[in-house]
Amino acid sequence: MAGETGIFIGAGTGGANPQSLVLKRANRHGLIAGATGTGKTVTIQGIIEGLSNAGVPCFVADVKGDLSGLAMAGSPTAKTHEIFKARAAEIGLADWAYADTPVQFWDLYGEQGHPIRTTISEMGPLLLSRLMDLNEVQEGVLTIAFTVADKDGLLLLDLDDLQSMLAHCAERADELTASYGNVSKQSVGAIQRSLLQLRSQGGANFFGEPALSMEDFLGFDDKGRGVVNILAADKLMASPKLYATFLLWLLSALFESLPEVGDPDKPKLAFFFDEAHLLFDDAPKALLDKIEQVVRLIRSKGVGVYFITQNPIDVPDTIAGQLGNRVQHALRAFTPRDQQAVKAAATTFRANPDVDVETVITELKVGEALVSALQDDGAPSPVQRTLIRPPASRVGPVTPDERKVLIQTDAIGDKYDTLVDRESAEELLAAKSAEASAAAAEAKAQDEAEKAAAAKAKEDARLAKEAERQRLSAQRDADRQARLDAQAQKAAEREAANNPWNRAITSATRSASSAAGRAVANEVSKAVFGKKSGAGASILGGLVRGVLGGLFKGR
Template sequence: MFFENKIWAAAVPYKENENNTGNVGEKLCILPAMANRHGLIAGSTGSGKTISLKVLAESFSDAGVSVMLADVKGDLAGMCEKGEDSSDINARVHKLKLDEAGFSYKAFPVRFWDVYAQSGLALRTTVTEFGPLLLSRLLELNQIQSDILNIVFQIADDEGLLLIDIKDLKAMLNYVSQNSKRYVQDYGNISSQSINAIIRSLAVLEQRGGDMFFAEPALDIEDWFKTDENSRGFINILDSSSLINDSLTYSTFMLWLLSEFFEKLPEAGDLKKPKMVLFFDEAHLLFKDIPKALMQKIEQVMKLIRSKGIGVYFISQSPKDIPDEILAQLGNKIQHSLRAYTPAEQKVLKAAAASYRANPGFDTFKSISELAVGEALVSFIEADGSPSVVSRAYILPPQSKIGTVDSQLRKSIIDSDILNKKYFQTFDRDSAYEFLCRLNADEQQEQLLYAAKKEADKLNEKEEAAEKKRKEQEEKKLKRNIAGVGTSALGTIGREIGKDLGSSVGGKFGKRLGGNVGASFARGLFKTLFKI
């Protein structure tokens, strides 16, 4: 920036000492080594928070520090163009004697990102990297369903299955549901009703564009630590104008970004300046109805991420929008005007005033409600780690354009970006969905083979039974034929013997009777021998 080596934000105006610090003309800045002590920009609507954000981002960029901005209203995109003269800015430059310090308008190196890949480079991640904790919040699952989702993630991890996109997770949920008995002993009961509820929530997420966010190539955060040819840090602007329409989606994605930097970066220790600074606008949404487990995770991240060279700055209307555990860690503060008309608002204003190191030159509580647009109470961390005495000052004017940017210019910047080729086209590698499809196909083939073998066995059994029956019938027929011939022959022999015996006993009548009896006896004897 036009001031070197520090992160400049504000200045006490060159005018008669009127409710100021007493140090007229003092330039107020964040020491680069203390920029990772996090910060807060607060103030009511229209008080100048966006300008404070832009000025800090410009100064970080000039210092070679990369920046991430969540562009909720679309008015940060203009940082890619140099600023323009206006009566307000000219008056501010003259009042603060900035022209003497070398103030000039200029553009900054900007990289546009967009979850929906429409207004910037595609910002994507995988289901595994997003994790079950944030995904449960995004899907609005109850505690039981969240526990089931955690189990499914654990099973996928234990069995080496990649969860990249939503179809992977759906396939995994169905697989676990169908094989739940296998997992009872190691993971507990897995309710099919909970599985079905999660799948329904995933279907809703797909309709909201979730299938575009969970895909590959996933974000490589190293791409955010880039500088231009002049060693200025890139300002990564995440278009959030569509995301903000769904506050739950917006807040969850912002918390994912925060956790992504925390989990991926190594320890860096005390640095002369941060690697990157993250600015989260509409910060009150991040902590609205946040689950206890997630809140604990964010608290841990905020305490430890600064040792990885990351500074986090929240922008919101009131300090009360930030949980006390987080607020206590925000050392660099810019407080714009707050209006207090009700007892509750008065209480908030008093708490805000009490959080500053008092300045004997003015009443902090009274000043907060009197600040004009572009004015702020400023307190930054000093070299010894203590907060500076609060100062009432003017925020410096931005050097880049205030407002949005022409769509054609935005498109040309995106198209010419060296990273566009890397993130433009998605790819679908082999993951849980493909593996489970093959597994199902193999199982179906095995079932078909088993059914075919079973049917073949049945046919063989029928053929063997028919052959056995045929043989038995042939044997019986043969026996009957033999018996027929045998009984006929024996009958004749028996008849002749019977006649001889009968005639000797009874004459002609005895001969006939003896022949009949002899034939019957002979046939009966044959049948008994052959068991016909």
């Protein structure tokens, strides 16, 4: 029903007052609210089926795992079959039949779908500050780290890059403080601790490459149906800040990447944000302003955003005022806050004299809702009590084996399944640090070598000087001793020359020597020549006596 221009939501008994989501107004955003167990999941499932059949891709966070059933056609053997069949007949939905919907499964942890990643740079300091619950001062330091990284050409891709960049900023704190404002090591340390907590929640899986391309969220199957991107969020809900920040990042990335289209005949993408209160709980004003800006402006990019929550007052008024299409399931007025929510919900609908909203809203059955959607002219329709159409796909999750087959056979393939770790801030800063350390070590070694060489040269000079001193001292001692010896010799000679006894002994010695020589010579002559005399004997005897006499005289 509703044809090519709208998505049939439901009707009253007998098909009275049919309610439809007009396609050209579907980018005006919407709210689906109601207490637990009142039928919100089935409503979402039916709207997504209708949008997909109309050629509108969708994104939905599957908090409980039930929406994965969109991938499989419903079954006549299911326990809900008779209920759905009766509902279709009750609202006059004659062409209702079971059918599947084309899906792609995603998972930040890469366990139940393709990994979704983005880079630290793409996330930006504002959303990261929200994610890590930083105060204003710490957010300022984080912004400085981003600025310095951009200026120095350092890519911030993953948490390791950001940690390295923060450590680098801490080392340059004095320099950066003079240029950008106070960068205290205490603030850097607080951010580093927040990063560790983010890692413990699985945040490291979200940051890295290959980063998600928004074009992969805008796919179609071979029948022209829009592909439904289902994010496995059951595990992600244990980290509510990561969940909310991721979805806000995704909206911001879509806003920045998609072109302006004004008011198209149908949305380019419908975005369903389940457990929407997590986005707004304890959010600082700067973040709320960012959310409001994205929600207000993304309409012109052809994106419709649908918040799903238990209580309509969970959505701030500045955001709620942008939500033109509304489906309100039953609320329970057991507490003062519940009663306040009932009154608030009643005032947001266009009045219908036949419907007492404040009373009816507490009486709605499971699978029944108050519906008011924007009409062709942009005005909201009067609120109607509406029985929600039954879904054509399976109500309940797919099995692990079915999910595995669907992941392996979808159009994305293995494009995002393998992490890529290219050179970025961590590697570049580590290389610079290693170079600086090596240069410092080399300079230190050179300095130590120069000091050792200088010390050795000094010691060698000292030793040479000492050796020269000792040589000169020994020379002086030797020269002194030689002079003393010479002086002693001369003194002895003078003394000997001047001593009468020495002269007498010398004279006597000489005389004795001469006499002894003559005596020996005579004896030698006699022995040689005998007693014979003659001229020859006399001459030879004289010669012998002369020689021997000279010898004795010299003594």
